[in-house]
Amino acid sequence: MERGTQFIGQSGAFLDAVERASRAAPMARPVLVIGERGTGKELIAERLHRLSTRWDGPLVIMNCAALPETLIEAELFGHEAGAFTGATKARAGRFEEADGGTLFLDELGTLSMAAQERLLRAVEYGEITRIGSSRPIRVDVRIVGATNEDLPAKAARNEFRSDLLDRLCFEVITLPPLRVREGDVEVLAQYFGRRMATELGWEEWPGFAPHIARQLEEYAWPGNVRELRN
Secondary structure (H helix, E strand, O other), X not given: OOOOHHHOOOOHHHHHHHHHHHHHOOOOOOEEEEOOOOOOHHHHHHHHHHOOOOOOOOEEEEEHHHOOHHHHHHHHHOEOOOOOOOOOOOEOOHHHHOOOOEEEEEOHHHOOHXXXXXXXXXXXXXXXXXXXOOOEEEOOOEEEEEEOOOHHHHHHOOOOOHHHHHHHOOEEEEOOOHHHOOXXXXXXXXXHHHHXXXXXXXXXXXXXXXXXXXXXXXXXXXXXXXXHHO
16 A cells, blocks of 8 residues: 555545654653554554654664564564574564564454563563573564454453553553544545546546545445445
């Protein structure tokens, strides 16, 4: 998704979320971003990073649901040579890559309990240990987590560490789904339409027929802005 796309909007719920991110950006503490898929959680993480004192440091993005449970800890925390089958050489993890910057962990609720325990230590003490090593490594990383799940409910079922959740919830930003962003469907649809017309070489964008505009407004958009764009 092109950067800036999901920051087009005029609804109060949307603007409140963006403003909350702007206010939280200068802080050094973790931030938890909550929202359905396609609402712009990664873009909020980018805003938090760019408006922070870490803006010139790395922004490392990781989707926790994109890797199997057997590899997630090595990806996050790194590993030493011989730590497991196939680990022919040492490798730094995402935490070390993000040193001095921001680490965005999307789909946070999919982390295993073992990975959550390691993450808790990193948040509490500012250090990580590679797989296959006992030597702690200091890291200066701001954590931005994101989820579309009910993490308090998962914590109540012992599926997510409540102590980790407490530490990640210093600041919470909730992104509204597109269906409750009054007036934003029309604004976004017109933006995407004009852009497509330009890409097709049209001299002007004619707009949507009235019945199409009504259908756009009445549809629930379960995939949010990403679905509307596509």
